[in-house]
Amino acid sequence: MANPLKMIFGSRNDRVLRRIKKTVKKINALEEDIQALDNDAIRAKTQEFRDRYQAGESLDDLLPEAFAVVREGGVRAMGMRHFDVQLIGGVVLHEGNVAEMRTGEGKTLVATLPAYLNALSGNSVHLITVNDYLASRDAAWMGKLYNFLGLEVGVVKAGQSQEEKRTAYSADIVYGTNNEFGFDYLRDNMAFSMADKMQGQLAFAIVDEVDSILIDEARTPLIISGAAEDSSELYRKINKLIPKLAPRSGEEAEDGDFVIDEKQRTVELTEDGHEQIETMLIDEGLLASDDSLYASTNLGLLHHVNAAL
Template structure:
């Protein structure tokens, strides 16, 4: 039964690709004409297409000309001609769907085509990436095409002032991270005067690594906080107390690792009452103290340095569990961040109070049109459909796949696993094959690094501690 459903779905995808190829043929038929145009004539075509789009002509009718124009612009500015498969992906994105494209098939260039087409309306296009490095790199790289064709391109970054943000959002095409777009929306809803707003109405977004942003991080709340008035002394006292406690059903506290939950046992409660010289810890008047103790327990027992956070320049900085990157400026809520600061012996900032919040799921559902790209989307197709009403189309590769996808290997222990990983790296390194090793945390990346050092394998480490050097290391 499962094989039958799989075949049926595969057949429907193939039929869809066949339909899309007809539009690609229309685009290809215009290639000779576009090649004959001068640079000035190509820029003039943008003005004509813009006039038609803003006069109400359907973008679907403009698509063949627009895509043929961008293809020729890519050849002239980047020396790259988008493949027919990239054209198929670009059509899918314009239709407000998800293009599942394998790694190395050119998603960045693919996104430039629907971005240009939809920017002709003058309503703006947002291209969403998972980190600032990619946003900056893609805006500079694809910006050569846009500017050649007379389009403006903007970039939204963390440290930018309001005026610079407004200018970036007024551009025809704007690059930025999901965090920046989401936080700017929240800030816009808090301003007193509309002149201070930075975003325009949310028109069209193309989301890179769409499964990570729209599924994995869907319920992640973006929170804007204000400084609270409470003293920070209690965090340090609670931290000193929990360091005396022992774990176990018959001891002071128990934990649920998966849920990141922790609670005091009856013995733990009695110890707290003696330590803080109170009669009843569960009394409503001691609720704040109880909250601080639990926060201190979570900080000391559940939150791991170099896994969940790093300490950098005297500050506790969160590590994004999905990307491994530092989330500068973001803080844990409910006093957890202060509890970690007390644990690490750095300055404890005052607890914040929430002023505005939204999840990525609710933010991205507000766009008039939404699309995305990823190498793996079919597995989450049901969720994309149910939550965002987004179809997934698997885009064929430009050339037959030669990469081998091997089965998972399972080991009896972490020690055995990492020994096997290092053996494999050494074997590949001896043949001159470059190796990329992915780990789940900063701590694990440094552990593998030490094992490689012992074996004399030259390597570089890229993790949250060295994210500023990403471009240099990757190059």
């Protein structure tokens, strides 16, 4: 038997669509006013929106007018006008939900609406695709619209230098694959300083083919591994130093250069041991006189010491 309340008020999806359609009516009501503006005036809207956002207006407040500007920009830059159903899809994506659309219904064009809106905050918007070809194609294709509205577009892909990627990430709209965004995130978390990081504030992302990327592709973990270095000579040098260190004589004692924990099967340097091994490393020319074994640049050396110990 049908639920009488659902028959009266509709399903949750029906209620969401009714709410969004009210927003679409506001966008449509602005169309004539936006059409009356020349190209420079439309392009100036981007800075106006940013100023209004900085003054306290939310992105939701700016949405109807911003979407109307993107729609008119699409007509002038590419000869493509967003249909009402595409405006609905844009609102759904902006609200962080999944929008299901069939092939040919204009998913790529839909993404320009929330991408432009969220780029007004000053943070880059990431558009995540399944391969490098689609990332480059969509960036070149939709870039005409973004450039017309005064936004910069970047593409991140495999094989780029760190400087090329940093330039791409500085753009307002950034296209790339899920693997590239994921590995760059891992690299940023391994960076020793803020200057070495590439990605900015992670604020808003749109995922194309979300089922493929968040389900199928997600089964493969992203792991960064470095090339193995031949450090046999370094091991030999440090192995000659370690026997010169003395173990602590007892559990309650304060002497010795290292402490052995038989139960935990671990060994650790004492404060005296730290100073002693650093002195020996400096004498061997393995450590600079004004450097510390625990500096971020000497993690490999510290690993060798711990392994030898």
